[in-house]
Amino acid sequence: MKTKIAISLALCSVLGACNSDDTAKEKPPEIKASMVELELQSVITTQQITALTPPSDRVLIETPLAQLGKHLFFTKALSGNLDTACASCHHPNLGGGDALVLPVGVEALEQDLLGPGRLHDANGVHHDAGPTVPRNSPSTFNIAFYTKSIFHDGRIEMVGDSGSMRTPDVPKGQADANAGTSLAQAQARFPVTSREEMRGFTFEQGTNEELRGALTARFNGTSNELAINNWLEAFRQGLEQPQADAASLLTFDNITLAIAAYENSQVLVENPWAAYLNGDKEAISEQAKRGALLFYKSENQGGFDCASCHSGSFFSDESFHVLAVPQIGRGKGDGVYGDDDFGRFRETKDEDDKYAFRTPTLLNVMQTGPWSHSGAFTQLSDMVLHHFNPSESVADYVPDDVQPGIQYAHWQENTELALAQLARLQDQEKSLLPRASIEKDQLDDLLAFLATLTDPCTVDPACMNKWVPSSDEVDPDGLRLVAYDEDGNLL
Template identity: 30%
Template sequence: MPRPLTDNDFIAFDMEQAAIGHQLFYDPILSGNQNITCAHCHHPDFGTSDGLSLGIGEGGHGLGPDRTPGTGAEKIRKRIPRNSPGLWNLGAKDIHTVFHDGRLSISDVYGNGFNSPAQEWLPDGLNSLLAAQALFPLTSQFEMAGNVAENQVTGAVHDRIDKGWPILAKRVRTDPRYGPAMVAAFEEVETTEDISITQIVNALAAFMATEWRSTDSSFDRYLAGDTNALSPAQQNGMNLFYEKAQCSDCHSGPLMSDQKFHALALPPFGPGRTRQWDPHVRDVGRMGESDRLEDAYRFRTPMLRNVALTAPYGHNGAFPDLESMIRHHLDPLASFANWAPEMAQLPSVPWLQKADFVVWQDQFEMQRVRSKIDIAPVKLSQTEISSLVSFLHALTGASVDTPPFGVPVDFAP
């Protein structure tokens, strides 16, 4: 059984900076075409995710499962290749790796404290791994940057990943809502001209870490000594989680993740996250970052606080609810065989429908996915599965609906 999480497990962030990050998170100013915000893919109404298997990014309209893919020249050209992860407890000190494939981690390989897609071009002065993570949706064509030739940001990023950040920083520092406030909040900033992308993502990190820290679930109270915090079904599920069901082999420690990578043979679909020169529509997971064949189809173990709020599940959102995701863990091959495209939460995009499941026509790729499984089957009864689901609901924080800041009243998705 893990120890309970405490305040000492989290980075202390400045609340004045967090307040600025709160505004920025819900402001389209950080997108290339100024038509999408961080909150469109990470909204508290959907557990800080978006309720979709694969998101609809730049060019779409609306929020959550009702989001539409746009029309005309502004319509989306591609679904987001992977499921939008929840943002709970990302300010924890022990987190050293993020993204489904771990492409951002704490490391000094480039001399700047991080191993990231920006390599040596990552800006200096980042206050956390979370701040570094916040940089990359801003430069992603299909998430927030926009398509080539549509705006200055995406054009600059096409040249080199770090070239777009100064353009966004200029937008923010010349905006009267942000410039003076950031001068007041950041000691290293003397005038608005000193504001760079570093202060922007540091503010975003301060907000996300403050807003979505969650340590007051029934399970947390149980770990802190309240033996009555869990119902009998939840206690049975907890015992299964840490023993017979073997969930804690990977979902271990106070954060309920080993932060390692495992292959579960989730049914593939969508555009894939292909590497340069890869002719296949596929997602090879960790191998795309490590270039090690043994890492093929492995994905990072997610943390589980508030997991009941973040459906659908898996790196591509293949499973619509906790029970179906649990059943896949118990017998991946049987689950794979029984999976149907209707289980994916994919808003209709007529011009992408042929591509959504084209990987299923590649029998060799499908066999490669099925043949790489890092977990052994486990037999559980329906009652035991229901108990596991009950336990996972016991990981929902008591204060998730009353965060420090909340959604701005003027946020209009």
């Protein structure tokens, strides 16, 4: 009796509109609702769950440096054969990714066609009719919040506490003196070096550093590969040095600095869940609240403890875990067939890291599909279900032609090895993946919760277009990617 009174009193304070005659009997649906609300409030307090706040040194897209970065992000001048831009795989109106299972970078049949329908030109080098890149393109949204590592396998990562970073340019464990000042800046040095992404199969310019030098020469005019070149003016504005000369301004370091400023300005964290955490109790639905409970509660409380890996307000522990998602695509050269991907093991050579990939953030996850490092899941529900019964999920997986030519030659053999690795880690209690089962309505609740992590800006081109160069802005080299989808609509 005592508890009943306590609950209905608390309900009154939650709904804020009770009068003295309201009783539990008269209003059963709200009573049920209030229980969820109360329980969630208690979980939030206990687990100290808070909304993500933008970093204090947040870069705004309006700043000159981020504006310069925008033009660099969209120019094909950074690719060996002038056919691919960063935005070819990370378009703001495609969730910061490319909406493909696996990317097609250089030698696309139609360079400016993004998303479904983007194909590798049959006359291209190494053409096998399939996507050229082995891993799914992650979103550039909110990468400013990664503090430890970047890439699915974390191969660019902080080392020590001094802000030093390790990159693929230096031996393992060492710091790369040229990495720059943020993970995003260090990362921007590498897409240009990948043959499949931007370098091209035929652009021979020696080492990574020589290649960067050759690209920089285009910008500073020491090579005359660009028919139009107004980059000096753009860099003077972007770096706010109106008098500086080409040699001092048009450096590869300044290119990556500006690109990083642009990417770090993509802070998209104003979602209904954050509004709810900040006190707006109506910001999310009852169903989403049930989903949040399942997400945060531990297994012995009847939840799924998703937050053990998707932890904190950024929904990632920035650590590496084995999930054994279907290993489709051309792979990273690992395994007996050379089309497997050992993930974090490639970096650490630690057996427990074989097939482990970084926990991705779940912010805006509705917009960032297809999901997982291999892009194997085109339905978010399948991605979530996979966590519960990976073997069954793999057994039920149907390789199909969602995207033409995906390489499926040994996906089963490779994925079986990943499943065996997961089973071993679970038996040795080294895996945080719960061995739980999920009901249909619980899945719907979880998906409703995940939907509250969408910043409305990400689904509104009018809002996102500040990250896309507009036609009335100067195109410094005439090589701007003006992207369209397979129906011919501009993105």
